[in-house]
Amino acid sequence: MPKLSAIPACPATPTPTPRHGFIKKEYTITLITPMCGGGVQTNHVDATHPFRETSIRGQLQFWWRATRGAPCPETNDLKIAHQKIWGATDHASKIKVWVSGPPPSLAPMELARYGDPRLYALFPVLIGDGGRDRRTIRTEIAATGKFTLNLQYPSDLAEDVDAALRAWINFGGLGMRTRRGCGALYCPELSAKNVDAVQGLAQGLGTGGPAHLWPTLPKSILCGAPAAPDAAWKNVIQLLQTFRQGEDVGRNPGRDGRAGRSRWPEPETIRRITNRRAASHPRLEDIPDDAFPRAEFGLPIIFHFKDDGEPRDTTLYPVANNMEVDRMASPLVLKPLAISESTAVPIVLRLNTPQLEQVRLCEREKVLDTAGNEQIRNPELAKYKKSPLAYSDTGSALDAFIAFCIKKWHPVTAPGRK
Secondary structure, eight states, rough: OOOGSSSOOOOOOOOOOTTTTEEEEEEEEEESOOEEESSSSTTOOOOOSOOHHHHHHHHHHHHHHHHHHOOSSSSSHHHHHHHHHHHHBBBOOOOOOEEOOOOOOEOEEOOOOTTTTTTHGGGGGGGOOOOOEEEEOOOOGGGEOEEEEEEEGGGGGGHHHHHHHHHHHHHHOOBBBBGGTTTEEEOOSSSSSHHHHHHHHHHHOOOOOSSOOOOOOOOEEOOOBBBBBHHHHHHHHHHHHHHHHHHHHBBOOOOOTTTOBSSSSSHHHHHHHTTTTOSSSSTTTOOOOSOOGGGGBBOOOOEEOSSTTTTTOEEEEEETEEEEESOOOOSEEEEEEEEESOEEEEEEEOOOOOOOOOEEHHHTTEEEEEHHHHHHHGGGGSSSSTGGGGGGGOOHHHHHHHHHHHHHOOOOTOOOOO
């Protein structure tokens, strides 16, 4: 057996040499918000290889479908076009992707337990209590830093690659919870330079017309005022938190340190379906008890009631083709869009997606109720007293949220709330 000192060092990873007719590009990319998860192990960052090529390739494919894939009339047409560029089981992709650069910084991300809106974006990865008023994210799932992205591809795919790259850098991210601002990215060559450039990017890459069965990029995006990345992130997440749970919007004012009653129909609906109600929570007669409008924000939703006598935990699932499915990703992207390493624009991007037509309420394995389109969005839901849906007259939670954001960011042009 050879001595340890006789074993040669591992050679450096070879850099592919571009062939004739191929383009090679190199980009330096910076995380402007912490990346959560994204490793081989769920909910963890891989400390030795955090920025995984497979993850980046997946992101590029998603944003290619959302932009260059949008003109495909049917799903089968998209599949054929996708396989020609990104590969299939019987042939490799024409696009090579590899990452270089030092490993990222891994450090706990501390959040104020009360008053930090990022808690609303990061609740799946929070742990314990870092003191009475603070919470932290596990070290092994939060990463910051930068890396070098290398690509090589045939010159006739330049427009496809450029569209996917620009959409991913500006509207996507890395790791989990990217649609709520985690893992947001900045690249000098690919990021928008200002608010006008953000809208120009959407106009150039987005699509109009009816929704496909896959998400596509819209032609307009709602933007707030530029700020530091963390401030922009808090700004946009605060909008969703307020709309869903804020006092005098999503719920009534609280008393004696307790949160007020929800103004959304789901709690009253679940109490009616389960026939369980705490004596301290009498029926709110103004609020409908037959609707699940918040389903449009993404599923599943777990409903937890704290008090004795209230319903046990229930879960709301999407239904597609009369079959219950595990999840429906939110069509809303809320994030800080970097225009430099130190400045970002808070954006609300509503992806073009098919309407959710049916949901199913379950208690563990037991189906309690199935609700259809009229119980998800209905103009009548915008009319009851103090309805959060009154920001729009369509009775859609998504429409109402967009109108709410416009009112907060651009009150002069906002539609009036009834």
